[in-house]
Amino acid sequence: xxSSLKIVKRIRFHAxxxxxxxxxxxxxxxxxxxxxxxxxxxxxxxxxxxSGMIIDFYDFDKMLMDQIYDPxxxxxxTSGSEKISTxxxxxxxxxxxxxxxxxxxNISRHIFDKLTAHVNSLPTDKYMYKICLVRVFETPDTYAxxxxxxxxQGCGGCCG
Numbered sequence: 001x002x003s004s005l006k007i008v009k010r011i012r013f014h015a016x017x018x019x020x021x022x023x024x025x026x027x028x029x030x031x032x033x034x035x036x037x038x039x040x041x042x043x044x045x046x047x048x049x050x051s052g053m054i055i056d057f058y059d060f061d062k063m064l065m066d067q068i069y070d071p072x073x074x075x076x077x078t079s080g081s082e083k084i085s086t087x088x089x090x091x092x093x094x095x096x097x098x099x100x101x102x103x104x105x106n107i108s109r110h111i112f113d114k115l116t117a118h119v120n121s122l123p124t125d126k127y128m129y130k131i132c133l134v135r136v137f138e139t140p141d142t143y144a145x146x147x148x149x150x151x152x153q154g155c156g157g158c159c160g
Contacts (some may be wrong), residue, residue, distance in 0.1 A: 006041040006132055007054055011064045013073035017102040020082050029076075029084055035137040036068060036111060040119075042129030054129050067118055068111060077102040104144040108136040112146040 010011040016031035042054045050056050075096040089095055092127040112134040119131055130148065137143040 004041060005054065006039045007046070007060070008037050008133065009057065009058075009060050009064060010035060010037050010068055011061075012036070013069050015072055015075050015077050015096070017077040018082050018084060019101055019103065020084075021101070032138050034072075034107070035140075035143075036064075037133065037137075038064060038068075038111075038115060038131065039133030040129045041132045044053040045128070054148065055127075063115070063118065067115055072096050077107065104136050104142070105140040107135050108144040108146045116148075152160040 012030060012033055012035050014033050016029060016030040017135050019026040021027070031048050038060075040055055040060070045051055045053055075094040076088050077098060078083065078088075079099060079101050080097055085095060098106055098110040100110070112131060113133045115134065119127065119129065132148045133145065135145040
């Protein structure tokens with residue numbers, strides 16, 4: 001019987017957004033306290049200072065702060081097409097572009113892709129883990145989740 005292992009870390013950030021083509025309340029500019037869960041799986045290191053770990057939680061936290069929290073916290077999430085984004089930029093507000101309508105589904109996909117690209121740029125002899133899960137909560141009761149395809153090499157089926 002085989003088993004798989006992943007570890008998960010949570011962070012929170014505050015951001016505004018607007019779905020200007022939405023047919024309900026979300027067409028108004030508003031904000032959320034987003035909670036993001038990120039899961040990694042990989043090889044448990046067998047020697048050195050990180051022995052017994054997939055990733056040191058300090059390193060995990062630093063990656064999430066650098067890649068998600070610092071650029072996204074207290075920003076206006078934008079596709080770039082919202083009418084208000086031009087005014088916000090002109091008035092030196094913090095904007096964060098995701099390149100698509102700022103639904104929780106698209107935000108989740110954006111974070112997953114960004115973290116995956118970051119991890120893939122790391123030296124594989126030192127970092128032997130992959131992003132296998134991103135879950136973004138827009139409210140305490142609603143979230144969108146992106147998982148790496150369980151068939152993809154290196155996942156071991158933990159992400160399905």
